[in-house]
Amino acid sequence: xxxxxxxxxxxxxxxxxxxxxxxxxxxxxxxxxxxxxxxxxxxxxxxxxxxxxxxxxxxxxxxxxxxxxxxxxxxxxxxxxxxxxxxxxxxxxxxxxxxxxxxxxxxxxxxxxxxxxxxxxxxxxxxxxxxxxxxxxxxxxxxxxxxxxxxxxxxxxxxxxxxxxxxxxxxxxxxxxxxxxxxxxxxxxxxxxxxxxxxxxxxxxxxxxxxxxxxxxxxxxxxxxxxxxxxxxxxxxxxxxxxxxxxxxxxxxxxxxxxxxxxxxxxxxxxxxxxxxxxxxxxxxxxxxxxxxxxxxxxxxxxxxxxxxxxxxxxxxxxxxxxxxx
Amino acid sequence: xxxxxxxxxxxxxxxxxxxxxxxxxxxxxxxxxxxxxxxxxxxxxxxxxxxxxxxxxxxxxxxxxxxxxxxxxxxxxxxxxxxxxxxxxxxxxxxxxxxxxxxxxxxxxxxxxxxxxxxxxxxxxxxxxxxxxxxxxxxxxxxxxxxxxxxxxxxxxxxxxxxxxxxxxxxxxxxxxxxxxxxxxxxxxxxxxxxxxxxxxxxxxxxxxxxxxxxxxxxxxxxxxxxxxxxxxxxxxxxxxxxxxxxxxxxxxxxxxxxxxxxxxxxxxxxxxxxxxxxxxxxxxxxxxxxxxxxxxxxxxxxxxxxxxxxxxxxxxxxxxxxxxx
DNA sequence: CAAAGATGTTTACAAATGTCAATTTTTATT
DNA sequence: AATAAAAATTGACATTTGTAAACATCTTTG
Numbered sequence: 024x025x026x027x028x029x030x031x032x033x034x035x036x037x038x039x040x041x042x043x044x045x046x047x048x049x050x051x052x053x054x055x056x057x058x059x060x061x062x063x064x065x066x067x068x069x070x071x072x073x074x075x076x077x078x079x080x081x082x083x084x085x086x087x088x089x090x091x092x093x094x095x096x097x098x099x100x101x102x103x104x105x106x107x108x109x110x111x112x113x114x115x116x117x118x119x120x121x122x123x124x125x126x127x128x129x130x131x132x133x134x135x136x137x138x139x140x141x142x143x144x145x146x147x148x149x150x151x152x153x154x155x156x157x158x159x160x161x162x163x164x165x166x167x168x169x170x171x172x173x174x175x176x177x178x179x180x181x182x183x184x185x186x187x188x189x190x191x192x193x194x195x196x197x198x199x200x201x202x203x204x205x206x207x208x209x210x211x212x213x214x215x216x217x218x219x220x221x222x223x224x225x226x227x228x229x230x231x232x233x234x235x236x237x238x239x240x241x242x243x244x245x246x247x248x249x250x251x252x253x254x255x256x257x258x259x260x261x262x263x264x265x266x267x268x269x270x271x272x273x274x275x276x277x278x279x280x281x282x283x284x285x286x287x288x289x290x291x292x293x294x295x296x297x298x299x300x301x302x303x304x305x306x307x308x309x310x311x312x313x314x315x316x317x318x319x320x321x322x323x324x325x326x327x328x329x330x331x332x333x334x335x336x337x338x339x340x341x342x343x344x345x346x347x348x349x
Numbered sequence: 350x351x352x353x354x355x356x357x358x359x360x361x362x363x364x365x366x367x368x369x370x371x372x373x374x375x376x377x378x379x380x381x382x383x384x385x386x387x388x389x390x391x392x393x394x395x396x397x398x399x400x401x402x403x404x405x406x407x408x409x410x411x412x413x414x415x416x417x418x419x420x421x422x423x424x425x426x427x428x429x430x431x432x433x434x435x436x437x438x439x440x441x442x443x444x445x446x447x448x449x450x451x452x453x454x455x456x457x458x459x460x461x462x463x464x465x466x467x468x469x470x471x472x473x474x475x476x477x478x479x480x481x482x483x484x485x486x487x488x489x490x491x492x493x494x495x496x497x498x499x500x501x502x503x504x505x506x507x508x509x510x511x512x513x514x515x516x517x518x519x520x521x522x523x524x525x526x527x528x529x530x531x532x533x534x535x536x537x538x539x540x541x542x543x544x545x546x547x548x549x550x551x552x553x554x555x556x557x558x559x560x561x562x563x564x565x566x567x568x569x570x571x572x573x574x575x576x577x578x579x580x581x582x583x584x585x586x587x588x589x590x591x592x593x594x595x596x597x598x599x600x601x602x603x604x605x606x607x608x609x610x611x612x613x614x615x616x617x618x619x620x621x622x623x624x625x626x627x628x629x630x631x632x633x634x635x636x637x638x639x640x641x642x643x644x645x646x647x648x649x650x651x652x653x654x655x656x657x658x659x660x661x662x663x664x665x666x667x668x669x670x671x672x673x674x675x
Numbered sequence: 676c677a678a679a680g681a682t683g684t685t686t687a688c689a690a691a692t693g694t695c696a697a698t699t700t701t702t703a704t705t
Numbered sequence: 706a707a708t709a710a711a712a713a714t715t716g717a718c719a720t721t722t723g724t725a726a727a728c729a730t731c732t733t734t735g
Contacts, residue, residue, distance in 0.1 A: 038416035090364035
């Protein structure tokens with residue numbers, strides 16, 4: 024019908040057409056109608072071509088992460104805590120308490136930050152939490168060469184808390200990395216079983232792999248009755264309360280830490296199958312993704328313990344961290 | 350940057366805000382109205398913020414160049430001439446003879462191709478021509494580390510033909526490269542003066558720099574009365590006609606080449622201040638940007654002479670190149 | 676050959692977007 | 706404190722865009 028105008032026959036030809044249309048629209052700035060006239064097709068077709076071009080990744084829209092660290096708030100936090108970078112998500116949730124939207128935006132900022140920080144060849148450990156999941160969900164498909172993603176924490180079954188497994192696999196998928204999972208529950212019922220599992224060859228091998236990580240992606244949990252440890256059924260409310268009394272300020276990798284970031288030997292830390300805090304701290308780049316002002320104490324504890332080099336937080340938490348007295 | 354710390358931090362805050370708004374719009378997919386409501390500003394302001402985010406390079410819209418080489422036409426050309434890659438711009442100019450539009454689209458394709466081909470640390474030589482200028486004009490701001498851009502051909506004064514100087518500077522600006530210009534006319538009136546100029550230390554130094562290029566961006570000129578050599582006042586119509594009679598098929602770097610791509614020792618080749626064809630051919634990556642079916646013979650000559658590894662052409666020229674008998 | 680499917684077209688409509696000019700608010704400067 | 710300059714807002718408007726439904730054309734396939 025429009026053979027001379029630019030009908031393509033093969034798949035590759037189609038991709039070329041998509042690229043050219045995309046260039047006309049996003050590059051040259053023509054309107055869809057103008058493009059339709061040139062191609063001698065209907066405008067609806069152009070709409071579809073452009074959608075396909077975006078869907079197939081021929082057109083990429085990328086928001087630079089560098090600028091997320093340039094606010095004064097970010098700089099002040101960096102200076103105060105000696106962090107490498109602080110990415111702040113603006114939530115603007117003045118009236119609304121749409122926590123889901125706040126999380127999504129933080130996830131997007133964290134995903135942008137992640138792509139800024141990750142380097143080809145990195146071995147990455149991925150932990151837990153709704154903020155980490157938000158990062159995963161916002162991560163665009165962007166190949167990074169030679170990356171290995173490992174699960175830091177055993178698997179678990181819970182409706183409310185996203186598993187480390189899920190997060191690790193999702194990140195690996197998006198950046199085209201190899202993924203190593205931990206074939207064990209995150210927490211078991213007896214100390215003996217936990218010890219036996221850690222000695223199990225396949226698990227021990229994976230644990231060994233976690234000793235030389237380049238980068239870690241994690242969050243930090245609160246110590247209170249709504250901590251995710253309890254939510255995930257991994258601790259009783261009583262245990263949590265006891266931990267709080269004992270001076271625990273945060274939860275990372277299913278382990279309690281005090282205000283100085285030192286591990287508190289409290290249950291259920293002896294029944295978990297996760298990497299050790301020593302290994303966690305050893306990573307060169309540790310990206311902590313945290314949401315909510317009520318996490319300020321926990322975040323401070325994590326920073327004090329050396330569990331963060333890069334921070335992704337919402338504006339509220341950022342302000343809370345700065346206001347702190349000490 | 351020329352102000353106190355206070356102003357600087359405000360600028361940074363603004364960049365952070367732009368990033369966040371951009372993420373909401375391009376990432377989360379909110380409408381401008383929704384974003385305005387969240388920020389509690391007017392929608393007009395959001396429009397402006399988004400425009401600024403694009404202008405300041407916080408949002409980048411990138412069209413993948415890979416797909417431009419996947420059409421069967423591209424593959425056939427690659428196979429026939431043994432080229433590394435062939436990028437084809439679709440012009441769709443069925444009825445219209447808007448040569449400017451065709452050029453712009455080719456420029457955009459070539460710019461995309463350029464960014465695909467250039468590698469950090471490359472030393473790039475840049476030549477002449479309206480197609481090369483079209484590439485420059487379409488080149489987005491995209492930093493490439495450690496690149497040096499050099500002018501392949503002396504400067505010239507002409508309204509009709511864009512100078513090598515202009516092109517080199519523009520490319521260097523866009524990719525943040527260092528730029529070396531040739532402080533000499535492209536053509537002078539006597540053979541002796543040309544020789545003397547080439548021996549001039551500053552010019553000789555620059556010429557030396559052109560002996561170890563990683564990449565070249567050039568076009569190829571026609572041998573006919575409307576060749577750009579004549580248009581730029583660098584040759585008389587008589588000379589051009591004589592060259593054509595003598596078997597010259599194309600003009601590259603102000604020098605005539607025959608069908609086999611060998612240099613024809615014809616005037617004004619002995620009065621030009623440009624890199625030698627030997628140096629040109631020595632570059633690892635040579636990107637030839639050519640527009641128009643009437644350049645088919647010249648393009649074939651250039652390819653035969655080893656003056657192309659990567660080709661950027663419009664669909665018409667691509668078809669013409671394939672149809673050729675030999 | 677006919678039915679089924681895919682693809683593109685036309686038409687129509689609602690929503691989103693870009694832009695303008697007039698006005699108010701904020702900020703900087705004297 | 707007054708005022709000039711800059712920035713944001715408002716409301717109105719035309720354009721652009723996304724989407725849907727009904728129809729036409731071509732290809733595949735049994």
